[in-house]
Amino acid sequence: xxxxxxxxxxxxxxxxxxxxxxxxxxxxxxxxxxxxxxxxxxxxxxxxxxxxxxxxxxxxxxxxxxxxxxxxxxxxxxxxxxxxxxxxxxxxxxxxxxxxxxxxxxxxxxxxxxxxxxxxxxxxxxxxxxxxxxxxxxxxxxxxxxxxxxxxxxxxxxxxxxxxxxxxxxxxxxxxxxxxxxxxxxxxxxxxxx
Amino acid sequence: xxxxxxxxxxxxxxxxxxxxxxxxxxxxxxxxxxxxxxxxxxxxxxxxxxxxxxxxxxxxxxxxxxxxxxxxxxxxxxxxxxxxxxxxxxxxxxxxxxxxxxxxxxxxxxxxxxxxxxxxxxxxxxxxxxxxxxxxxxxxxxxxxxxxxxxxxxxxxxxxxxxxxxxxxxxxxxxxxxxxxxxxxxxxxxxxxxxxxxxxxxxxxxxxxxxxxxxxxxxxxxxxxxxxxxxx
Numbered sequence: 495x496x497x498x499x500x501x502x503x504x505x506x507x508x509x510x511x512x513x514x515x516x517x518x519x520x521x522x523x524x525x526x527x528x529x530x531x532x533x534x535x536x537x538x539x540x541x542x543x544x545x546x547x548x549x550x551x552x553x554x555x556x557x558x559x560x561x562x563x564x565x566x567x568x569x570x571x572x573x574x575x576x577x578x579x580x581x582x583x584x585x586x587x588x589x590x591x592x593x594x595x596x597x598x599x600x601x602x603x604x605x606x607x608x609x610x611x612x613x614x615x616x617x618x619x620x621x622x623x624x625x626x627x628x629x630x631x632x633x634x635x636x637x638x639x640x641x642x643x644x645x646x647x648x649x650x651x652x653x654x655x656x657x658x659x660x661x662x663x664x665x666x667x668x669x670x671x672x673x674x675x676x677x678x679x680x681x682x683x684x685x686x687x688x
Numbered sequence: 689x690x691x692x693x694x695x696x697x698x699x700x701x702x703x704x705x706x707x708x709x710x711x712x713x714x715x716x717x718x719x720x721x722x723x724x725x726x727x728x729x730x731x732x733x734x735x736x737x738x739x740x741x742x743x744x745x746x747x748x749x750x751x752x753x754x755x756x757x758x759x760x761x762x763x764x765x766x767x768x769x770x771x772x773x774x775x776x777x778x779x780x781x782x783x784x785x786x787x788x789x790x791x792x793x794x795x796x797x798x799x800x801x802x803x804x805x806x807x808x809x810x811x812x813x814x815x816x817x818x819x820x821x822x823x824x825x826x827x828x829x830x831x832x833x834x835x836x837x838x839x840x841x842x843x844x845x846x847x848x849x850x851x852x853x854x855x856x857x858x859x860x861x862x863x864x865x866x867x868x869x870x871x872x873x874x875x876x877x878x879x880x881x882x883x884x885x886x887x888x889x890x891x892x893x894x895x896x897x898x899x900x901x902x903x904x905x906x907x908x909x910x911x912x913x914x915x916x917x918x919x920x
Binding site for chain 2: 506507508509592593599627628629630632633634635636637638639640641643644647657660661663664667668671672
């Protein structure tokens, strides 16, 4: 699995062959096909593993926080640190999976929908009179993914953790307003105004 | 997917394959060379858009593009050295068209938020009239891999220039960083894509959402929501 992550991230999924994967894992074509139907199935298995790992790390980081804005901030920080620390895995999760065919794409979109659902919980903090665009969370989640996609594609993963404040503002401002979002991102969370 | 590639050569180009454009009659037809060239290029663009929208970038073949355009492979290779070159030129062609339509739409408005609303409305109108353009310009690049994604990235940067044009520089407005601007635009394109791919609702109904989403980091959520409400 670890070998497959490196190969897909290095060569890009479209250019990767089963022979490449077999050579990197020092195994045989026969045992590859004992595990996977083909390279798409291998990509999806690798994707599932790297996303589960990242998600587990984000949950561990965010769960102790008492409020939703703090959870968002801690989870975001963990995500950005993960992209810098594990660029090959991040590439699988954000870039290569999208090139993998219809099944791979469906897996990717499920995960993006999960992330959007988590953000949607922030709507509980809104005053009842305020309505947010229905597609807000989908747009934000995909926007963050695209920004990370760009940075990974350019080999600029080291710059990713520095995006924390700006991305925190982008995510939280619709729910908390400008000053509320600034407080949350700066680590001082105001009681949500209901 | 690959079985399609094998089945294509047995199909002869027919009029109903030509992406809605009539074929030129064979032989001498009294048209100037310029017109024929223009016409062939437009038809090849239409053929590429139809083929890539249906099959995706990797699975669309030159043969299929030619069949859709109603031209020979020889003609194809007189304009483009490869499928990639054909894709990239057509992508730029669509992008130029989109930016021109958006610029014109914004020209009639006074305030910047209103200009943004008019430009986004024009963009959605183009996409709604031809959903294949969404599949060709927004869906295909991210699925194609690095070589094509670079052009998509550039396309979004140029689109942002059109949207941001005439933004007041008097210091009263906030300015999100280029990174955030790119995130916003990429996210908006994903939302448009999802709407087209899932076939849920009219594309134009997204306008208030997109106006509010785009404007919030520049003018704050109150002003953004007011501009969005006017486009409902």
